[in-house]
Amino acid sequence: GNFDDALGLVRRVTETRTLTLVNSLNPFRLEGQKTVAFEIVDELGAPPDAHFLPVGNAGNITATWRGYTELQRAGSIDRRPRMLGFQAAGAAPIVRGRPIEKPETIATAIRIGNPASWKGATGAAGDSGGAIDCVTDQEILAAYRHLARREGVFCEPASAASVAGLLKVVEEGDLPTPPGGTIVCTLTGHGLKDPDRAVAGTAPVIPIAATFEALTEAMAT
Structure with a gap:
């Protein structure tokens, strides 16, 4: 089964056992996640003009928007x-407007066909004048490699969806910020969360003799 199948089973278990579900269905998790907005404003001294995030179960975009909303309500x-x-x-139910029974993408953390915080995500995008869109696996991997090569950041592929989205709107000439505006991209997971993709994208190890000559010869090829 996939994530959605597992979530359904876990929900049934928590209904019949003295266990607590701690994923995006748990309101306390979203309350914790919203503090990302507090930290961003604290670091920047002001809210960004646009905030790009990967969307899987949609808890991050829902919670972060809640954080910004509470800061504004408080006058901060x-x-x-x-x-x-x-x-x-391949896993874009919100974009398609319907649950996807068998979502497919290399970005395992957002391979979700029926997000728990669907309404929160569409609310955040709609209320802010933003959008929910999708990026291809090729665009995700290009951003994944870009982050590693240019920024020295090793994130999981799902995290790179935010940067892939930014690169997409830049290419389309549809950047949702004023000239000189500030953009934040959230990276949600470390690369070691999904190491298989990194291993698959690297050159194979070439064994050589433990001699200086063999080493220099290998380096020259």
């Missing part, structure tokens, strides 16, 4: 950013 900020969430093209 006078505006909120546009929220742009990106699903993988």
Whole structure:
């Protein structure tokens, strides 16, 4: 089965056992996640103009928007950013407008066909003047490699969906910020969460003799 199958089973178990579900269905998790917005504003001194996030179960975009909203309500900020969430093209139920029974994408953490926080995600995008869109696996992997090569950041492929989304809107000339605006991209997971993709994308190990000559010869090829 997939993530959605597992979630259904876990929900049934928690209904019949003294166990607590701690994923995006748990309101306390979202309350914790919303503090990301607090930290961003604290670091930048103001809210960004746009915030790009990967969308799987949709808890992050829902919670982060809640954080910005509470900051504005408290008078700590006078505006909120546009929220742009990106699903993988093969696992984009919100973009398609219907649950997907068998989602497919290399970005395992967002391979979800029926997000628990669907309404929260569409609310965040709609209320902020943002959008929920999708990016292909090829675009995700390009952003994944870009982050490693240019920024020295080793994230899981699902995390790179946010940067893939930014690169996509830049290429389309549809950047949702004023000139000189500030954009934040959330990376949700370390690369070691999904190491198989990194291993698959590297050159194979070439065994050589333990001699200087063999080493220099291998380096020259």
